[in-house]
Amino acid sequence: MKICVGYASTEGQTRKICRFVADHLVDVGHSVELLDVDAAEGLDLARFDRVILAGSLHLKRFQSSLDGFVRANAAVLAALPSLFLAVSLAAAGDDAEDWRGLRECVAQFCADVRWQPARVEHVAGAFRFTEYDFFKSLAMRYVARQRGQVVDPHADREYTDWAALAAALDDWLGGVCVKA
Numbered sequence: 461m462k463i464c465v466g467y468a469s470t471e472g473q474t475r476k477i478c479r480f481v482a483d484h485l486v487d488v489g490h491s492v493e494l495l496d497v498d499a500a501e502g503l504d505l506a507r508f509d510r511v512i513l514a515g516s517l518h519l520k521r522f523q524s525s526l527d528g529f530v531r532a533n534a535a536v537l538a539a540l541p542s543l544f545l546a547v548s549l550a551a552a553g554d555d556a557e558d559w560r561g562l563r564e565c566v567a568q569f570c571a572d573v574r575w576q577p578a579r580v581e582h583v584a585g586a587f588r589f590t591e592y593d594f595f596k597s598l599a600m601r602y603v604a605r606q607r608g609q610v611v612d613p614h615a616d617r618e619y620t621d622w623a624a625l626a627a628a629l630d631d632w633l634g635g636v637c638v639k640a
């Protein structure tokens with residue numbers, strides 16, 4: 461199958477996640493176009509069989525570039541089997557209130573842009589201290605403390621579960637594997 465993997469990433473973890481997704485899809489025999497939705501001008505989404513879109517939460521909102529991409533491609537997206545990868549730090553934990561909030565953020569985003577992805581996967585992201593400016597670093601150290609996590613403010617800390625992500629992809633593909 462021809463699969464489009466489009467992402468929006470502020471500090472780079474969603475980009476890394478989508479590179480993994482693209483590699484995994486290619487490994488099982490699919491043809492993939494990986495792109496930052498910010499640079500998707502002129503893309504003809506209709507030539508794909510499926511689409512995966514990914515974005516990350518910042519202050520409970522997904523990137524405006526993702527918002528713009530979905531709105532600009534609404535008609536084609538409505539006709540394509542789709543998967544939304546929602547990246548966040550809350551997904552790294554098991555706090556019921558956090559998870560309720562995550563589902564609300566996704567529901568709000570999908571309602572705003574009028575997109576109903578066939579499937580949503582919540583993917584744990586990362587603290588990217590090497591990418592933060594002074595104020596973001598302070599804020600994220602506070603977030604880490606609130607979550608009871610000890611972090612090194614000079615190093616990144618990744619929570620993405622790569623094996624679980626690969627399994628979710630395989631499930632979404634429903635066994636459509638081109639290579640043996």
Ligand SMILES: Cc1cc2nc3c(=O)[nH]c(=O)nc-3n(C[C@H](O)[C@H](O)[C@H](O)COP(=O)(O)O)c2cc1C
Binds near residue numbers: 516
């Ligand atoms: C300023 C800021 C705000 C964030 N807000 C949220 C949030 O509201 N909920 C959440 O679960 N994670 C939040 N995060 C965590 C990000 O979703 C996480 O770091 C993710 O890996 C970022 O992906 P990216 O590197 O692709 O931008 C926030 C991170 C930053 C830096």
